[in-house]
Amino acid sequence: CTKDFAEINTNPNAVSTLTPEFLFTKAEYDGVSNTLFLLLGTMQYTTSFNDVAGFGSKYIASQVNSSSSSFSSAYPGALNELSLIINAVKDDPTRVNLLAEARIWRVYCYSRLTDVYGDIPYSQATSGYTSNLFTPAYDAQKDIYADMLKELDEAAQSLDPAKATYGASDLIYNGNTTQWKKLAYSLMLRLGMRLTKVDPASAQTWATKALAGGVITADGDIAKVTYLSSGQIINQNPLAYQLYNQDYIAANGSTNQEGGKYQDVFINYLKQNRDPRLGVVSVVYTGGSPNVTDTTFAKQQGMPANLSAKPANFAQLSEPNPRTVLLRGSPFLVFTAAESYFLQTEATLRGWSSSTPAATLYANGVSAGLRQWSLISASDGTIPTAKINAYVARNPLVTGSLAQQMQQIYTQFWVAIFPDAQETFASYRRTGYPALTPNNYPGNATGGQFPRRFLYPLSEQNLNATSYAAAITRQGPDNLLTRVYWDKQ
Amino acid sequence: LPGAAQWALASKSSTQNLAYAKRSPQALPAAKTSLKEAVDQLKRQYNVRIAFREGLLNDKFVAAADNSATGLESNLGQLLPAFGLGFKRITAQQYVIYAAASAPAPGDHIRGRVVFAEDGTAVPGASVVLKGNAQVGASTDADGNFDLKIPDANDRQPVTLVVSFVGYSATEVVVTNRSAPLTVKLAKSDQALDEVVVTALGINKQKRALGYAVTEIKGEDLTQARENNVANALTGKVAGVNVSGLSTGPGGSSRVIIRGNGSLSGSANNQPLxxxxxxxxxxxxxxxxxxxxxxxxxxxxxxxxxxxxxxxxxxxxxxxxxxxxxxxxxxxxxxxxxxxxxxxxxxxxxxxxxxxxxxxxxISVLPDFQYEYGQGDGGVKPTTLAAAQATGRRSWGSRIDGSTDYVGVDGQTHPYVAQKNNLKNFYQLxxxxxxxxxxxxxxxxxxxxxxxxxxxxxxxxxxxxxxxxxxxxxxxxxxxxxxxxxxxxxxxxxxxxxxxxxxxxxxxxNWSPYMIANTADVRWLDPGSNASGNETVWNDASVATNGYFVINKxxxxxxxxxxxxxxxxxxxxxxxxxxxxxxxxxxxxxxxxxxxxxxxxxxxxxxxxxxxxxxxxxxxxxxxxxxxxxxxxxxxxxxxxxxxxxxxxxxxxxxxxxxxxxxxxxxxxxxxxxxxxxxxxxxxxxxxxxxxxxxxxxxxxxxxxxxxxxxxxxxxxxxxxxxxxxxxxxxxxxxxxxxxxxxxxxxxxxxxxxxxxxxxxxxxxxxxxxxxxxxxxxxxxxxxxxxxxxxxxxxxxxxxxxxxxxxxxxxxxxxxxxxxxxxxxxxxxxxxxxxxxxxxxxxxxxxxxxxxxxxxxxxxxxxxxxxxxxxxxxxxxxxxxxxxxxxxxxxxxxxxxxxxxxxxxxxxxxxxxxxxxxEIVGTRILKDAQGNTVYNATSGFPVATGLQPLGKxxxxxxxxxxxxxxxxxxxxxxxxxxxxxxKVFSISEVYETRLGLLKSTLPGREAGLRLQGVTQTGDVYDRTVPVSGLRLYYDNYKNYSELFLHDGxxxxxxxxxxxxxxxxxxxxxxxxxxxxxxxxxxxxxxxxxxxxxxxxxxxxxxxxxxxxxxxxxxxxxxxxxxxxxx
Structure with a gap:
């Protein structure tokens, strides 16, 4: 009487074996979308007069738990998908590229997570099904960094152009192993440089190794996940979709659901430097009419981050340009040539590299940062070469102290990497630049200082209490001011 | 009494041997009611038990006017004789109907009389059956006499008679001498336990046979004060059956739990089958x-x-x-x-x-909000439309003083007075x-x-x-x-x-009527949309949808x-x-x-x-x-x-x-x-x-x-x-x-x-x-x-x-x-x-x-x-x-x-x-050993404890x-x-605190709220939250679950x-x-x-x-x- 039970208990809508390619595409989407959007506010690009939506720029104590969102979604998303792929392909020598690219992408995903939260479950994570491990330990960020760098090294070396790739399922490079190798070494450069404050020797070792391996410098090698402009939401640029759908969909400058605008700090900086990107990224709605936008310099004005109610001039303030920043079909830039050049500039200034002068690398970074908007929108993002050259000429690398040069590099970095605020947040904590003034909003959780990390989900106290407690003991209290390992004072 | 017994259960198959009057239905052209219905009606009307042998009242019909007498006995007296039936009062609550006269039966007979053991009076309508052959049976007449014809098969053998009567213990009598006068005494047993209840698989069982708890409810108990969901009608009626009707409007669900939640799984069905x-x-x-x-x-x-x-x-x-x-x-x-x-x-x-x-x-319960400080923020009431929209659900304004420069979300000027009827005005009968x-x-x-x-x-x-x-x-x-x-x-x-x-x-x-500022009339939000059909703004959070927009669009x-x-x-x-x-x-x-x-x-x-x-x-x-x-x-x-x-x-x-x-x-x-x-x-x-x-x-x-x-x-x-x-x-x-x-x-x-x-x-x-x-x-x-x-x-x-x-x-x-x-x-x-x-x-x-x-x-x-x-x-x-x-x-x-x-x-x-x-789990405000509130000196807010069990x-x-x-x-x-x-955790009150509606948000409205306690390092902590910061201070209360926990x-x-x-x-x-x-x-x-x-x-x-x-x-x-x- 139980002979048909096996069939009855088989889900007719699911398969019993995975397809690595399909999971990899999903992992690329999930890895990008799992961004802490609130950092756009923290890094003073945007703000809102609304308490909840304005948390990023105000760090109000009562809203601190909203900062744990990307922790909770990372593991069941990209991280678990990648670990499933790795388990499925790791013993098959013909799929070595599938394994290597999954490992590289997993490092990207883990680095985004540990940079925000510090110590996180790593070596024991995503083993709920394979090992019945439901309460993984938190690894020290130091160890996580060591392992991530090792992973990048091994994966980069194992890539083999003669073997099969993900092909079209790889939305970043269409399976191109040469470019994946560049991404691996670029991430090695990024993570290696992250260690300059806490462990300069290791930083030098890894940065040198990365540069020797070959990093992204050409616009054509920029790592970007491509999206569609319509169809399923998951196929659309998550940052653009989030901003558009949650705040700017009305496109009239006035009835923004979450009360968002560009922050005055960002707009003022672009205006002061007559940055040609201002009109690319920002618009003003004229007279509140839907879709009548103006990108002229003089009219651009950001919103202060200390408001608690909608200002009278709200409709006249600058907000993201629907033809560039809010384009749901635009790619998300994962690793840009600009970032690579800025990191190389710093490495050169530190004396770790001497192949190209620092000033040249810096100028390459600035111009790459201006050029990259044409990847977002060829029509509305392309800045004329003459304007780019003029801007680069106006902003040469200063010949001062390393501190002055760092300030210049990482202030430019702040503008060039927009809207990837999460990377800005990391480089800000490492270098201290750009020299932003923290918002001392009433009731803020930090006593008017910039957050140094964000909170673990409350649920970890409930579901993974022992591991959580061990992490707190090692790292420090679970608040916004505890510094992560590489952010050593 | 529920489950009133019909004596039939004791002797189900002996009815065909009973002699009773069977009147032709045609004799009563006006009749529509069966005699049984009429008797059932009397049972309900007078709340008595009336026993009769199953089938005894079948195929008998009475004119609707037959029951014109008042009083149970008069009624029965009017109804029954026409069918050759009699009745007798056994106790204050119990009557029996019996065939008044049995026709003499030829053949080998056992004749005898059945009496009550306690007083020796006759038992009319008692059942007498031959043990081992329930087909052979008779019932006693008004004087308790019976006359049972014994089949030839039992000729010259001792026989056992089983005598039973509702409410009394069945008694067996061995008869060896059939010509000797026989008197059977019936001893009282329990009545309620002779009731029959429906048990698993629809099996009828005598209640006395059950080793477990069973409760029966009659259909008529559910039909008068009816609930749309019949399960809700069980509320309070059965010991150990915990019924929660939901307040989700007509067509809503119910939750019934018997003897507690048996499974710990969130998705398990803990409700009965x-x-x-x-x-x-x-x-x-x-x-x-x-x-x-x-x-x-x-x-x-x-x-x-x-x-x-x-x-x-x-x-x-x-x-x-x-x-x-x-x-x-x-x-x-x-x-x-x-x-x-x-x-x-x-x-x-x-x-x-x-x-x-x-x-x-x-509506059964109307909330009791504070009506001292009205719409606004930071102690200031709105005087422009923009300010009214920004503070549509904030009651952090100035003291409610009836002033006339107050502007509502409808853009009109209104007197700054308490609006206590928002729920009544929003909902209907x-x-x-x-x-x-x-x-x-x-x-x-x-x-x-x-x-x-x-x-x-x-x-x-x-x-x-x-x-x-x-x-x-x-x-x-x-x-x-x-x-x-x-x-x-x-x-x-x-x-x-x-x-x-x-x-x-x-x-x-429900958000608008509950959460709207206490000086705003919810009807100012009506109809909730503008000329092109889009939702009109009434507060700072677009997710808090305009209630009239929900209703209308x-x-x-x-x-x-x-x-x-x-x-x-x-x-x-x-x-x-x-x-x-x-x-x-x-x-x-x-x-x-x-x-x-x-x-x-x-x-x-x-x-x-x-x-x-x-x-x-x-x-x-x-x-x-x-x-x-x-x-x-x-x-x-x-x-x-x-x-x-x-x-x-x-x-x-x-x-x-x-x-x-x-x-x-x-x-x-x-x-x-x-x-x-x-x-x-x-x-x-x-x-x-x-x-x-x-x-x-x-x-x-x-x-x-x-x-x-x-x-x-x-x-x-x-x-x-x-x-x-x-x-x-x-x-x-x-x-x-x-x-x-x-x-x-x-x-x-x-x-x-x-x-x-x-x-x-x-x-x-x-x-x-x-x-x-x-x-x-x-x-x-x-x-x-x-x-x-x-x-x-x-x-x-x-x-x-x-x-x-x-x-x-x-x-x-x-x-x-x-x-x-x-x-x-x-x-x-x-x-x-x-x-x-x-x-x-x-x-x-x-x-x-x-x-x-x-x-x-x-x-x-x-x-x-x-x-x-x-x-x-x-x-x-x-x-x-x-x-x-x-x-x-x-x-x-x-x-x-x-x-x-x-x-x-x-x-x-x-x-x-x-x-x-x-279990409900949440945080409390951290106190030191002396009971002082512990404050985080950086943020200025009380420190929350870790998660704790808060109640059932x-x-x-x-x-x-x-x-x-x-x-x-x-x-x-x-x-x-x-x-x-x-315990009940109130999500509403979290918002009503954040929005300044609850009376518990009144301290500090005039001159700020002084906080005194200790820091996490044990130092004295003392600060005053200015009026302008009160909203964010009370907003932060959501991090202390205990404040919104109530005895349910x-x-x-x-x-x-x-x-x-x-x-x-x-x-x-x-x-x-x-x-x-x-x-x-x-x-x-x-x-x-x-x-x-x-x-x-x-x-x-x-x-x-x-x-x-x-x-x-x-x-x-x-x-x-x-x-x-x-």
Whole structure:
């Protein structure tokens, strides 16, 4: 009487074996979308007069738990998908590229997570099904960094152009192993440089190794996940979709659901430097009419981050340009040539590299940062070469102290990497630049200082209490001011 | 008294030997009423028991005017003699009808007389049968004499006669000398325990034979002060049955828990199994129950029991524990609610019944907000439209002073005065009209009953409507002496419109009236949209939807087509062995759509949610029953097999962005997905039981069942579990004082198994994720909408729940007082819990054989008749039950499992070892050893403790107190009920604190709030929060769960019914048999509560209770009921 039970208990809508390619595409989407959007506010690009939506720029104590969102979604998303792929392909020598690219992408995903939260479950994570491990330990960020760098090294070396790739399922490079190798070494450069404050020797070792391996410098090698402009939401640029759908969909400058605008700090900086990107990224709605936008310099004005109610001039303030920043079909830039050049500039200034002068690398970074908007929108993002050259000429690398040069590099970095605020947040904590003034909003959780990390989900106290407690003991209290390992004072 | 015995049960098959007058129906051309109906009517009217031999009143009809006399005895005297029947008063409450004169019978006879042992007076209508051949029987006449013809087969042999009479112990007499005068004395036994109740599989059993707790409720107790959902009508009526009606508007669900939550799993069904005429029905909520954090289409779509029309119910029997329900297998572990529907009866002509009820509903509890400081922020009231919109739900303004420069969200200037009637102004008077017409009748061979009913409700939220149409047909027949059948068909059409959502803010119409600033009139938000149809702004958060926009523009429609069909055939293979086959199917098709319109502020281009599902519950049952009476032993053996197949097929549609604005079609969506969901499971079972009875003194039932579950891996899917229960009639075994009518001892031990609640939990699977580009795949359990919520576990084994219970029942003082005390201990072991786990494991939850949970408690019922005269009586019944629920252990290494949390994680529902199941968990404000508040010197806010158990989400102590007063033709029923010992976490109050509505936010409004305490390092902390910072200070209170936690205890005046029985027999020209008019009210007054809201304010019938959210306010209802029989 139980002979048909096996069939009855088989889900007719699911398969019993995975397809690595399909999971990899999903992992690329999930890895990008799992961004802490609130950092756009923290890094003073945007703000809102609304308490909840304005948390990023105000760090109000009562809203601190909203900062744990990307922790909770990372593991069941990209991280678990990648670990499933790795388990499925790791013993098959013909799929070595599938394994290597999954490992590289997993490092990207883990680095985004540990940079925000510090110590996180790593070596024991995503083993709920394979090992019945439901309460993984938190690894020290130091160890996580060591392992991530090792992973990048091994994966980069194992890539083999003669073997099969993900092909079209790889939305970043269409399976191109040469470019994946560049991404691996670029991430090695990024993570290696992250260690300059806490462990300069290791930083030098890894940065040198990365540069020797070959990093992204050409616009054509920029790592970007491509999206569609319509169809399923998951196929659309998550940052653009989030901003558009949650705040700017009305496109009239006035009835923004979450009360968002560009922050005055960002707009003022672009205006002061007559940055040609201002009109690319920002618009003003004229007279509140839907879709009548103006990108002229003089009219651009950001919103202060200390408001608690909608200002009278709200409709006249600058907000993201629907033809560039809010384009749901635009790619998300994962690793840009600009970032690579800025990191190389710093490495050169530190004396770790001497192949190209620092000033040249810096100028390459600035111009790459201006050029990259044409990847977002060829029509509305392309800045004329003459304007780019003029801007680069106006902003040469200063010949001062390393501190002055760092300030210049990482202030430019702040503008060039927009809207990837999460990377800005990391480089800000490492270098201290750009020299932003923290918002001392009433009731803020930090006593008017910039957050140094964000909170673990409350649920970890409930579901993974022992591991959580061990992490707190090692790292420090679970608040916004505890510094992560590489952010050593 | 419920379950009034018909003596027939003691001597079922002896009727054909009885001689009684059978008048030709044609002699009474005006007759429409059967004599039995007339007698039943008198029973109800005078609240007495009238015993008669089964069949004695059949085929006898009376003119409607026959019952013109007043007083029971006059009536009986008028009715009976024409049929050669007599009656006698036995006790104040008990009468017997007997054949007045027996014709002398030829042949070998035994003649004798039956008298009452206590006074030697004659027993009329007693049954005398020949033991071993129940076909041979007679009944006594008015003087107690009988004359029994003995068949030739027994010639010259000693014979044993069994003499029985309702309410008295059956007595056996051995007759050796047939010519000697014979006098049989009958000793009193208990009456109530001779009652017959419907037990598992629809088997009728004498109540005295049961070793476990059973409670029966008559259909008429449910029909007068009716609830749309009949399960809610059980509130307070049965000890240990914890009923929570939801405040989700008409067509909402109910939650019934018997003897506590038996499973720790969030998705497990802890509610009892509903069984209609012996076969299970589906009680699922389409698209699952609403959640605390959900928004949009997060509505209660109504459960399965809501489809049953109370007018079709003959009786409801509640089988409380696994003991009672072992025969139902895995799903009987939480108790079984057996519904027996009305059947047709052999009668002349067609019986027509009409029952109509009209009730109105209004809000039961209005909140008590602060009305000292009005709309605004930082102590400043709005004087511009922009400021009014920014502070639409902020009552942090200046002192309410009646000033006239205040501007509201309508842009107009208004006096700055308190608006205390926002709820009354926003909601309307709801009403429900129910009409049922039933036709019944039949012949000796085939009986029928057909009813049609219409229930039409208008909710208190404008635009909310619910309509339920029910057609119910019951056919039963005896096709030959051995072959009988029964068929049941019920068709339902349920249509709901704009059911109100609860939980979070989005599309929640209740937000505006509750959360609007206290000086703003909610009607200023009307109509909620501008000329182009877009939502108008009323506050700073677009997710807090304008309530009038929800009412006027959101669209929500649901339609459920349900068919319940059942057919059974039974055949007597040879005497004492009956084989019965039953097939039943409960199937519904469900269609739901929810439209977030174009112009909604939080979803400007609109959204679409659709559910199309069909659910089938198919059961096949085959049983064989063997009955045998030995010398002192009675034996009943039952064997059977059962197959249960249940299936859900669902298509979930979701889309965003209506391409053509304001045009709402799934085809008009910019982005849409349809996801298929399927859930199938099957349980196959064989079972057997044997009932023994020794001299009607000891009763013992032994049962066993083996289940095979499709949801478990083949290695673990078979499970056997036994049960045994017995009773002992102490008062029959030992001589008791006269005041004691009955003492019964009972005891039971039962195990009930259970498979995994969800299918497909054995192997990990991968699901396609809807994509417009490259194909995407994910683990099914991490794929939203895939229907699989946890990682799988091939080692899952079945759950085993073990119940032990024991008790004592007693009746005293001529049955004027009775009690029933039961103790039980129910242990669920190896419970399968879909446990939330740390997402760092890669998964959100896992199926584990994770726990042991114990429910133990006592149930006590005392009832009596303090006053009884011929014209006035008062019956009172009080029941109380205490259930101690405790999680004994969870999976190895796990001491706490999280199940759900509120929006914002302000409170959690967890299972924690040592606490109650589904414990409310949250934070408190940290205090130092001296009781000082500990402040975080950096942020300036109190420090929150870690998560702590805060209280039980389910009331451990429940009680009900029912009173029936009857004076002549008037009756008054008053029911009080209460629950005690649980906690409620109020999500509303979190917002009402953040928004400055609660009185607890008043400190500091004038000069700022001084905080004094210590820092985390023990230093003195002292600061004053300025008025401008008060809002953010109180806003932060949401991080301290304890501030919003309340004692959920209450006592309510649950029901009042005042009825008048029209002297129906007088209205002969209308041919009315009876008519009753009643004034009815439900949920009238809350006599005790510790909350500012109705403590029963609940929006979901899921396992996650104890969370109040911003839902539809609870209502009281009152109206009239008219019941007429033709």
């Amino acid at each position: 509903y069984v209609v005429n012996g076969m299970p029905i589906d009680n699922s909520v389409p698209g699952l129950a609403p959640t605390a954090g959900g928004g949009g289409s997060n509505v209660d779509r109504g459960d399965g029991i809501a489809s049953i029309n109370p007018d079709d119910i003959e009786s409801i029997t509640v089988l409380k524990g696994g003991t009672a329900a072992a025969l139902y297998g895995s799903r009987g572990g939480n108790g079984v609610i057996l519904i027996t529907t009305k059947k047709g009866r052999a009668q002349q002509g067609i019986g027509v019944e009409y029952n109509g009820t009209f009730t109105a509903e209004s 709801g009403h429900t009209a129910t009409n049922t017409v039933a036709f019944s009748g039949g012949t000796e061979a085939i009986n029928y009953r057909f009813s049609v009913a219409d229930l039409n409700s208008i909710g208190i939220l404008p635009g909310t409507r619910y309509n339920r149409k029910t057609a119910n047909l019951n056919l039963s027949g005896k096709l030959s002496p051995r072959l009988s059948f029964e068929a049941l068909a019920q068709y339902n059409l349920e249509v709901g419109r704009n059911r109100p959502s609860a939980g979070d803010a989005t599309a929640n119409p 959101f669209q929500q429609n649901d339609r459920k087509n349900r068919f319940i069909g059942q057919g059974s055939v039974s055949y007597e293979l040879f005497p004492s062995l009956v084989v019965k086959g039953v097939v039943s199917q409960d199937h519904y098709d469900y269609d739901f759509s929810h439209i977030t319109p174009t112009g909604t502020l939080y979803a400007l281009t609109g959204q679409y949610v659709g559910i199309k599902s069909d659910v089938t519950e198919l059961n096949g049952l085959l049983t064989a029953t063997y009955n045998k009476q030995f010398k002192n032993f009675g034996l009943t053996v039952l064997g059977g097999a059962n197959r249960r197949h249940s299936e859900l097929n669902e298509l979930d549609q979701f889309g965003v962005g209506f391409t053509v604005p304001y045009f709402y079609s799934y085809n008009n969506l910019g982005s849409s997905t349809t996801q298929a969901l399927s859930s199938r499971q099957e349980v196959n079972s064989v079972f057997g039981s044997a009932d023994f009875n020794y001299k009607s003194l000891f009763y013992l039932t032994v049962a066993g069942r083996n289940d095979w579950y499709s949801t478990l891996s083949p290695a673990n899917n078979s499970q056997f579990y036994p049960s045994v229960n017995g009773s002992f009639i102490l008062s029959d075994a030992i001589k008791m004082p006269a005041a004691i009518n009955l003492i019964k001892l009972k005891g039971a031990f039962a195990q009930v198994g259970q498979g995994a609640p969800d299918p497909y939990a054995v192997n990990l699977t991968y699901s396609n994720v809807a994509s417009s580009g490259q194909p995407l795949q994910n683990v099914s359990s991490n794929t939203a909408g895939s229907g699989i919520s946890g990682i799988t576990n091939a080692n899952l084994g079945p759950v085993l729940s073990t119940t032990s219970e024991g008790g004592i029942e007693g009746q005293f003082f001529g049955n004027r007082l009775s009690f029933d005390l039961t103790y039980y201990n129910r242990l669920t072991d190896r419970d399968i819990v879909n446990s939330t786990i740390s997402p760092t494991s890669g998964y959100n939850s896992v199926y584990l054989n994770a726990g042991r949970v114990r429910n133990r408690g006592v149930e006590f019922l005392i009832s009596g008749t303090p006053v009884k005269t011929s014209s006035f009586s008062w019956n009172a019944s009080y029941n109380v039950a205490y259930n101690d629920n405790r999680v004994l252990s969870l999976a190895d290494g796990i001491s706490s499992i999280n199940l759900t949390s509120t929006v914002g994680n302000w409170a959690y529902i967890n299972n924690i070892v040592g606490e109650s199941a589904f 989400s389910v009331a451990p102590l429940t009680m009900g107190f029912s009173n029936d007063f009857r004076y002549k033709r008037f009756s008054l029923n008053v029911l009080l009920d209460g629950k005690f010992g649980n 205890s209450f006592i309510k005046l649950r029901q009042v019914i005042f009825t008048y029985n029209l002297p129906a027999f007088h209205i002969s020209s209308f041919k009315l048999q009876s008519a009753t008019i009643g004034f009815v009210a439900r949920n009238l007054v809350t006599l005790l509560r510790h909350t500012d809201f109705d403590p029963e304010q609940s929006f979901s019938n899921s396992n996650y209770q104890g969370l109040e959210s911003i839902g539809l306010p609870r209502t009281r209802s009152y109206g009239v009921n008219l019941s007429v029989k033709f």
